[in-house]
Amino acid sequence: MSDKSWQIDRRRMLIGSGTALALPMLDGMLYGAQKAELQEPRKRMCSLYFPYGVQMSGEYAWFPKGEGKDFIHSKPLECLKRYQQDVTIFGGLSHPNGRKMNGHTTADNFLTGAYIKPDGSGQTISLDTFASKSLGKSTRYPSLVLSTDEGVGEVGRRNTVSTTAKGRTVPPLVSTMKLYDHLFDKIPASAKETLRRKKSLLDALLEDSKSLKGVLGNRDKQKLDEYMSSVRDSEKKAIRAEQWLNTPKPKVDPSSLALDATPIESPEEYLKCMFDLMFLALQTDSTRVITYSIGNMRAGGSMASGFPAAITGESGVHHKFAHGNRTGKYDAFLASQLAYFVGRLKEATEGANSLLDNTMVLFGSSNSKTHVNRNYPLVLAGGSNLGLKHGQYLKYPDSVPLSNLHLTMLHGLGVQVESFADSTGTLPELL
Numbered sequence: 019m020s021d022k023s024w025q026i027d028r029r030r031m032l033i034g035s036g037t038a039l040a041l042p043m044l045d046g047m048l049y050g051a052q053k054a055e056l057q058e059p060r061k062r063m064c065s066l067y068f069p070y071g072v073q074m075s076g077e078y079a080w081f082p083k084g085e086g087k088d089f090i091h092s093k094p095l096e097c098l099k100r101y102q103q104d105v106t107i108f109g110g111l112s113h114p115n116g117r118k119m120n121g122h123t124t125a126d127n128f129l130t131g132a133y134i135k136p137d138g139s140g141q142t143i144s145l146d147t148f149a150s151k152s153l154g155k156s157t158r159y160p161s162l163v164l165s166t167d168e169g170v171g172e173v174g175r176r177n178t179v180s181t182t183a184k185g186r187t188v189p190p191l192v193s194t195m196k197l198y199d200h201l202f203d204k205i206p207a208s209a210k211e212t213l214r215r216k217k218s219l220l221d222a223l224l225e226d227s228k229s230l231k232g233v234l235g236n237r238d239k240q241k242l243d244e245y246m247s248s249v250r251d252s253e254k255k256a257i258r259a260e261q262w263l264n265t266p267k268p269k270v271d272p273s274s275l276a277l278d279a280t281p282i283e284s285p286e287e288y289l290k291c292m293f294d295l296m297f298l299a300l301q302t303d304s305t306r307v308i309t310y311s312i313g314n315m316r317a318g319g320s321m322a323s324g325f326p327a328a329i330t331g332e333s334g335v336h337h338k339f340a341h342g343n344r345t346g347k348y349d350a351f352l353a354s355q356l357a358y359f360v361g362r363l364k365e366a367t368e369g370a371n372s373l374l375d376n377t378m379v380l381f382g383s384s385n386s387k388t389h390v391n392r393n394y395p396l397v398l399a400g401g402s403n404l405g406l407k408h409g410q411y412l413k414y415p416d417s418v419p420l421s422n423l424h425l426t427m428l429h430g431l432g433v434q435v436e437s438f439a440d441s442t443g444t445l446p447e448l449l
Contacts, residue, residue, distance in 0.1 A: 059403050060368070061431045062306040062377040063149050064296065064359075067128055067179045068352055069313045069320075070340035071385030072395045078346020080395050081109055082411045089411040094350040097357040101399065103409045104360065104374060106448060108396040110414035111423060113384070114440060121389030122315040123174035128384045129309070130181060131421040131439030138173035141185035142439065145424045146309045152433045153306040158262045161307035162299060164197065164292065165190035166281050166322040167314055175316040180309045190311065192321075194291045195277045201295065201304050202270045205263060268302040281321040285328050293359040301366055301373060312352070325351075340388035353397075356381050360399045375403035378427050394420065398448070404430040405449055412447050423448075 072080035072094070082089040089107075091099050098105050115133035116124040126134050129144035146161055154160025163180040170187040171177035180188040191197045275294055279287035292310065299305050313322030313336060323335040326348035332339075339345045356379070363374035382396035402408065421441035426448055428438055 059371065059376040060303065060306060061153055061404055062300055062373075063146065063153065063308075063427065063431055064300075064377065064379045065129060065146055065179065065309045066356065066359075066379065066381040067125065067309075067311045068322075068383050069125055069315045069385070070336055070345065071383050071387040071390065072349045073343055073346035074387045075343060076346065078349060080346075080349055082107055085411055085413050087410050094346060094353050095397075097350070097354045098360075098397070101357065101360050101364065104364065104402065105397060105399045106406070106408045107411045108382075108394075108398070108414070108423065109411065110393055110416065111396060111418060111420045112386075112392045112394050112416070113420050114416075116384060116391040119391065120174065121385060121391060122317075124384035124391050125179055125311070125315050126174060126176050128179045128382075129424070130185070131419065131424070131441075132185070134174070136173070141181055141187075143183045143185065144179060144181040144188075144309075145427070145438070146180050146307050147182060147188070148438065149428060149431055149433055150307040153431060157303055157305050158265070158267070159200075159299075159305040161309065162197075162296075162305050163188045163190045164296070164308065164310040165192055165314075166312055167320050168192050171314055171316065175314055175319070177314050177320075178309065178311045194275070194279060194288065194295060197292070197295050198270075198272060198275065198277055201299055201302075202267050202272075205267065268298075268304065270298055270302070282324065285322070285325045289355050290358065293355060293362070297359065297362045297366070297373075300363070300377060337388070340385075343387065356397065356399070363400060371403045374400040377401065378404065378406070378430060380423075380427065392416065396420075396423070398423070398427070401427075401430055404432075406430055407448060410447070412445070414445075418442070418445075 074080065078093050080092055080094050082092050082095065084090055095107065113124070113127055113131045115131060116127055118133060119127070123134065126141065129146060130142045132140055132142040134140045150161040161180070163178055165177045167177040169177060170189055176187050178188060178190040180190070182188060191200060276284070276287040276291040279291050281288050289312070296308050296310065299308065313320045313325070317323070317337045318335040320336070323337065326332070326336050326339045326345060327334055329351045330347045332344070334342075336345070336348070339348065360374060360379060363377055363379070364372050366373040368376060378401040379399040380396070381399070382394055384394055385391060386393040386395065398406070400406070419440050419442060421439040422443055422445050425435070425438045425441040426444040428435060429444060
């Protein structure tokens with residue numbers, strides 16, 4: 019405990035009725051550099067992706083009518099009306115490189131804008147990883163990568179839209195229980211020894227690679243370089259984890275979380291729990307960058323393929339719903355999940371602002387409708403304290419790349435770069 023009367027231990031709990039609840043990050047818990055940091059907003063970013071686009075016509079057509087501040091919410095987006103001054107809807111944006119790719123491969127470049135060849139080459143760093151280099155310096159986890167599906171998936175059908183600086187797919191966390199443990203479970207006493215052994219193994223691998231490289235041909239050297247790059251990434255993570263070993267994780271009461279929910283048996287409860295955990299990760303400042311992929315482009319091969327049927331009571335997998343232009347009710351459901359998450363962020367205070375004011379939430383797909391890689395359905399919420407202006411529906415011509423939105427977000431997050439991917443500038447209408 020601190021000996022300063024105005025300082026509050028981060029492990030401080032609210033005790034009542036036999037239940038311990040974590041306090042949010044309070045001003046009194048901060049001191050030194052952290053206290054100074056509070057003078058500036060803690061900038062955060064979330065990216066939420068879903069596949070196959072949206073319903074484009076009929077009662078549930080996704081895009082609004084009108085333009086600018088004079089627009090009418092579509093039926094799927096009616097749930098966002100109450101947050102209108104915190105939300106901007108986009109029309110017309112897409113990745114020019116995505117238009118050259120197969121309709122079921124564009125999830126892979128949603129956050130990179132890269133042209134990805136059929137063999138997987140050409141991939142680059144994703145927006146979340148790029149942002150985490152700046153935003154992730156002060157948190158236990160530089161970023162969180164989440165998905166409904168285990169593993170990285172195959173080329174063109176990845177399970178996550180997040181990539182490393184070298185363009186390699188980042189393995190996601192899927193289980194709500196594992197995510198809860200990752201964020202809030204007690205650090206085991208054996209953690210130091212486990213990390214020590216891991217670092218020793220990584221050091222040995224790096225040392226052995228030096229002698230091995232001298233006897234390999236050029237192609238094998240390239241393969242070894244790729245492998246050792248992953249080893250070096252693992253070493254950096256191990257070093258970072260060691261630095262946080264003596265800092266207790268926040269404590270969060272799990273009783274209000276549906277941690278046993280699964281994508282197959284209870285998709286609504288599962289998604290709500292994931293958004294609750296994402297909110298808690300941001301509120302406790304465990305991370306400031308989160309990416310969540312709700313399904314992939316592998317036709318019926320995703321855990322989320324059955325979500326539309328489960329939500330609507332109709333038969334078929336998500337891919338078939340998309341081809342039949344009947345995703346409207348599911349589109350509305352996904353928008354309601356976004357509204358739920360935005361609502362939680364808006365209700366949570368942080369200094370004179372809300373958590374939402376300091377957080378950008380990008381929500382969207384890399385098709386307008388399945389196989390059409392133009393006019394992505396996109397929503398950006400939050401960030402009003404980061405320079406964003408909302409309450410509008412912004413429509414752009416094909417000549418404006420989605421990377422311009424990415425660059426605008428980076429600038430709002432304090433990452434001052436001249437360009438990102440194939441950007442040609444920022445979106446001044448958003449500022």
